Amino acid sequence: MGSLKIENVKKSFGPVEVLKGIDLDVKDGEFVVFVGPSGCGKSTLLRIIAGLEDASSGDVLIDGQKVTNAPPSKRGIAMVFQTYALYPHLTVRDNMSLGLKQAGTPAAEIDQRIAASSAMLSLEPYLKRRPAELSGGQRQRVAIGRALVREPKLFLFDEPLSNLDAALRVNTRLEIAQLHNRLKSTMIYVTHDQVEAMTLADRIVVLNAGRVEQVGAPMELYNKPANLFVAGFIGSPKMNFIDGARLGETAKTVGVRPEHIAVSDTAGAWKGTVIHAEHLGADTNVFLETEKAGLVTIRLFGEYQTGPGATLYATPDAARTYRFGEDGKALG
Amino acid sequence: MSKAATSLPRTIGAHAILLTYTVIALFPVIVIVVNSFKSRAAIFRSPLTLPTAETFDLVGYTTVMAQGDFIQYFQNSLTVTVASLFFVLLFGAMAAFALSEYRFKGNTIMGLYLALGIMIPIRLGTVAILQLMVASGLVNTLTALILVYTAQGLPLAVFILSEFMKQVSDDLKNAGRIDGLSEYRIFFRLVLPLVRPAMATVAVFTMIPIWNDLWFPLILAPGEATKTVTLGAQVFIGQFVTNWNAVLAALSLAILPVLVLYLFFSRQLIRGITSGAVK
Numbered sequence A: 001m002g003s004l005k006i007e008n009v010k011k012s013f014g015p016v017e018v019l020k021g022i023d024l025d026v027k028d029g030e031f032v033v034f035v036g037p038s039g040c041g042k043s044t045l046l047r048i049i050a051g052l053e054d055a056s057s058g059d060v061l062i063d064g065q066k067v068t069n070a071p072p073s074k075r076g077i078a079m080v081f082q083t084y085a086l087y088p089h090l091t092v093r094d095n096m097s098l099g100l101k102q103a104g105t106p107a108a109e110i111d112q113r114i115a116a117s118s119a120m121l122s123l124e125p126y127l128k129r130r131p132a133e134l135s136g137g138q139r140q141r142v143a144i145g146r147a148l149v150r151e152p153k154l155f156l157f158d159e160p161l162s163n164l165d166a167a168l169r170v171n172t173r174l175e176i177a178q179l180h181n182r183l184k185s186t187m188i189y190v191t192h193d194q195v196e197a198m199t200l201a202d203r204i205v206v207l208n209a210g211r212v213e214q215v216g217a218p219m220e221l222y223n224k225p226a227n228l229f230v231a232g233f234i235g236s237p238k239m240n241f242i243d244g245a246r247l248g249e250t251a252k253t254v255g256v257r258p259e260h261i262a263v264s265d266t267a268g269a270w271k272g273t274v275i276h277a278e279h280l281g282a283d284t285n286v287f288l289e290t291e292k293a294g295l296v297t298i299r300l301f302g303e304y305q306t307g308p309g310a311t312l313y314a315t316p317d318a319a320r321t322y323r324f325g326e327d328g329k330a331l332g
Numbered sequence B: 001m002s003k004a005a006t007s008l009p010r011t012i013g014a015h016a017i018l019l020t021y022t023v024i025a026l027f028p029v030i031v032i033v034v035n036s037f038k039s040r041a042a043i044f045r046s047p048l049t050l051p052t053a054e055t056f057d058l059v060g061y062t063t064v065m066a067q068g069d070f071i072q073y074f075q076n077s078l079t080v081t082v083a084s085l086f087f088v089l090l091f092g093a094m095a096a097f098a099l100s101e102y103r104f105k106g107n108t109i110m111g112l113y114l115a116l117g118i119m120i121p122i123r124l125g126t127v128a129i130l131q132l133m134v135a136s137g138l139v140n141t142l143t144a145l146i147l148v149y150t151a152q153g154l155p156l157a158v159f160i161l162s163e164f165m166k167q168v169s170d171d172l173k174n175a176g177r178i179d180g181l182s183e184y185r186i187f188f189r190l191v192l193p194l195v196r197p198a199m200a201t202v203a204v205f206t207m208i209p210i211w212n213d214l215w216f217p218l219i220l221a222p223g224e225a226t227k228t229v230t231l232g233a234q235v236f237i238g239q240f241v242t243n244w245n246a247v248l249a250a251l252s253l254a255i256l257p258v259l260v261l262y263l264f265f266s267r268q269l270i271r272g273i274t275s276g277a278v279k
């Protein structure tokens, strides 16, 4: 219970086509992340799954049942929003129980579910407070708790960490990952942040301009990007794209990840001058202006002493370079 | 407030301007109230002095209480104002919600149409309104006034409230939909409380012109049973003799209820601003 199937879903707002035919199969218990740049239609797709927006055409099936005409509350879903969206006039407890009360759940069961999920999220001390009396991280935990008590077939998350500061983001991410391990329920998670996608997902759906660019496990996308967009979107710092002609290749574009380039002071494939070096402790990012390949980013592990003006030789790992054709698709 | 804005000369300057304005605005009101407690001779001899032991006189108030049914007039004014206010806020908020929340054909045109009344004074239609009220037998009823004032107040209410409702978080409304709340409950329980400061503003701007209006009571409901306070006070103004004591007393009394309503709404306004909506 908890599978999702999307068949050729399209959505237009007036003349603007935001989703251009999305097909997707999500198995029961899977953690699927939709990732893509801002404005590519992730939230719109999620809202269509939730029933908050009607698709212009196409079908959404939850557990094999067409839900096109079912209202959001009858779809067996729960949603967590970027802005928390807690009811400001209700206490944490009432925020969590409102949906169940609406559905006519017996009071004893409501109590028991709230006790279980507030224990899971350590929300007990706050049950009597109002949202205004909580910090951002606590509010988002309450929002997750509100989703949890519904015991949905499908959890939907719309950029739940985007409003949190960096430290809280890591904590909450961990909490969501643990939640999925424990509940084994199906989760759809939307984010523009590829790190969140890579760390949480069983499977990632990369969206761009209303189309699915690639679907696959995180390492599949990292190791075998289907096209330029996915290659550039997954991985940080971004993959270096070099004009194939400059390297004497037949491919239109050659891609090398910054971490797959070795450097040397004495010899290598590309000679260049360091423009800037970022020392992060665990990593050092070197920006090298090479004669042959133009500006390349190189990611070195650990500390590496260099600075602007230094001359370095860079050598890409031949086994891990990618080739892309005229149409941007990866070649063989 | 930034540091620079709190320097002493600026503070003094700002207060001087505000105090001057307050004095100018309050002066007529104070003159009315002060003189309503004086004898007729004292009003004309020295209109700007406070009542003293000799000049203190409640004759204005006793005249008002004795002549005409002023309690009834007050009730009429209150009924008309409160009922119109209620309908303006209810229908205005509902229309504003529909305009800001739902996408439908002609949404923008409908919004413009509903706001058009801000620019066109309703009094231009007085003759047609009178004919309408005569035809429907509503002349000399409070219903006639309530209907007219509701129509008069709606455009501004729709205009202001729809701007505010656009700012209410979509996520919050969607969370309500997922929890199975009906559109009515989303409107009444989630959206209305968040636009309360705007509602209070609209209430104040709607209420004052209704309470003070002389035009429509005179035309649509001049009968003894339906007279409003402002109309009732006119009996003391004659072509040749005006009973100033009574006029001033009636006006002083007329300020009170509207002042109470105003204080109530401005409280709401401040509470709404300070409570801090949860994003």
Ligand SMILES: Nc1ncnc2c1ncn2[C@@H]1O[C@H](COP(=O)(O)OP(=O)(O)O)[C@@H](O)[C@H]1O
Binding pocket: A013, A018, A036, A037, A038, A039, A040, A041, A042, A043, A044, A045
């Ligand atoms: N209600 C709407 N009316 C018109 N355009 C919309 C509406 N909602 C979203 N859009 C447009 O659809 C595109 C995708 O939006 P969205 O799904 O929110 O993107 P994101 O991937 O950042 O979540 C954007 O270009 C946005 O402007």
Ligand SMILES: [Mg+2]
Binding pocket: A042, A043, A044, A159
């Ligand atoms: Mg979004």
